[in-house]
Amino acid sequence: MPSALPVGGPAPADGVLPEQALTGAAARMFSLYAHIPFCAVRCGYCDFNTYTATELGGGASQDAYAATAASEVTFAARAMEESGLPARTLGTVFFGGGTPTLLPASDLTAVLAAAVAAWGVVDGAEITTEANPDSVSPDSLQELADGGFTRVSFGMQSAVPHVLRVLDRTHTPSRVPQAIEWARNAGLKVSVDLIYGTPGESEADWETSVRTALSYQPDHISAYALIVEDGTKLAAQIRRGQVPRIDDDDHAAKYALADGMFEAAGLSWYEVSNWARTPDDACRHNLAYWRGDDWWGIGPGAHSHIGGVRWWNVKHPTAYAGRLAAGLSPAAGRETLDAGTREMERIMLLTRLSGGIAVNTLSTGAKHEIARLIADELIDPRAAFAGHLVLTLRGRLLADAVVRRLLED
Template identity: 75%
Template sequence: MPSALPLGDPAPSDGLLPAQVLDGAAGRALGLYVHIPFCAVRCGYCDFNTYTAKELGGGASQDAYAGTAVAEVELAARVLEASGLPARRLSTVFFGGGTPTLLPAEDLASILTAAIAAWGIEEGAEVTTEANPDSVTPESLAILREAGFTRVSFGMQSAVPHVLKVLDRTHEPARVPQVVQWARDAGLAVSLDLIYGTPGESLADWQHSLETALSYGPDHISAYALIVEEGTKLAAQIRRGEVPEIDDDDHADKYELADRLITDAGLGWYEVSNWARTPEQACRHNLAYWRGDDWWGIGPGAHSHMGGVRWWNVKHPAAYAGRLAQGASPAAGRETLDRDTRAMERVMLEARLQSGLELAALETVGRHEVAGLIADGLVDPAAAFKGRLVLTLKGRLLADAVVRRILPD
């Protein structure tokens, strides 16, 4: 089942934001995240806030969801204006899930149209939707492109049938090149998401998936290590001994193989788990998260962030729809990040980027660790000499350990 929401302070029913969010707002980009909380099948490894028809229960409807999301778009526009924030056009929009393309393309288009009407959109803005390979058609992709979408991220995950089966993915591998071509024909940029470390996946299986994905010529690839979340079907299968445990050494071998093959194919890493064919094809929406920009999250369980204030919506689609039907904010709670927390999160996130982290952002104890990190082969010495902490390949494999060393106790 979906993971629990974080603890926090009560959020006001009118959604108004504290004055803190005004500080420097004009200089921060504004993004929009739209959560589509529906899936045809719940994958065994997934703990996202998504629901199948069986799990959804009464009081919520996929058919009515677009109208409910538009209601939050309109509420968000009123809240930002009433809170005194300067008018800003959207720089990025990202539809995630769940499976956004489980909704009709016309519904996704209507949500985007409402968002553009509310805020406007920057010229050349990035507008992405996630999609399963078996949830799109040439016609639906053409509708999305006409509405203003610029990019589609397909959940390929693997090219190996037995790996897809363990992951409970529903598409056939042969479907992926077909949908990539349909997206290209529609004028959309293409990203492919892959997962490595699935129980039973050999190194040869992973190499086959990488080589297959690269043969489709994507603009962008994300490759994530499988994480077993408590409460998921996969966690229960591992606990019962039905599938093998996750192996950290196996993850490391597969990451190194991914970096070598993806780099050889002409894509460059820009974040530990992400590679793009050109810097312009890096996912700008995710970069906005990692750099601490502002974004509003639409949908049940969606998180938002403005100037160090973070909040999250109620989880269930029925509760979410009910709040908005009453004209109230769907926010369940929020937190105001203090200076130390914001500084810590900056280190945790920017250290993962190829552009690196300014050494000046570190406290004295962290700066003193850099020489040791260079000696251990975890940090690029040339970049450090220029005042930035940039991870080596070995450092990317141990990114969490690097961050622990440079943060104060």
């Protein structure tokens, strides 16, 4: 969740949604995202809306945060009911950050319990928390599992100490397998996150990180290219020449290397940056984003989307807590997407999935582009002839260019 908020119109203080949000709502999955904005230290590459404990106080403090977040759950449930939305149980819940596991496990389970009380959860719901390997213990992970969590996503990023230092990651690589073992003993599914393309990371370094991650036999791996955001410590270091600039060719080579290693180890890609051991191990919460389902995001700076209506909360935790304490929506702004924008986003997101996008749902101009995309080895010809546009490995490396070509008619 980038720290800069979009520009939109005003959001109503009561949180009530327009009629557009109701159309087709019963057929869409409903999810909850809970943003936990605390970190022990700010990583040099991070542009997310996070704060260290010393930066905050009052209702925004770590001690008070669970109750504040639970109050937004209550607000959200009331706003949805007053909007006339059909009653729906939660299909997925995802706690992200920040570092959610900086809070006591009892706080996270309390927020989850508030959500379950408000909406309920479907049988077999996926309930995930992100975690740093050094922010968990056997007892905390067992408490999360006992409280309803089913999955933990560890921010491994790299197995190479000098790469972790550039990223300002605080954990030691040896802590990762220990944390994964604890999670498994608690009955939790395990995902690990990796980052490639860090300045100074060699191809051998990256291969070491991938091989090490695979040795832990996770259910799921996410691998993201490092993006240098303006205003971050890393951006300043690159600008001053203290670390090398990002290289797109290096990114492409490392993506291809990882994809081959993941596939050989039995993990298949299901989204451009995500691989799962089985279809059931794919992150259902993120699939809800890519498929345009509905979710309410609680927490400072959190984004929400229901039926083409999108809104985002105020960024600072103190302002967030203050608005909720006054009985007001914490939303800073809102936009209602028109049909053209929704179609553009549908193509942009579904194209990234291994299931692809149905050719018969594309415009005439986009259909005419398919033969050229096949000739350029960007989409799978067999899938296209069967009625779905699916990216090849080369297409995944150039996914943004494929989307632009589909939208150019």
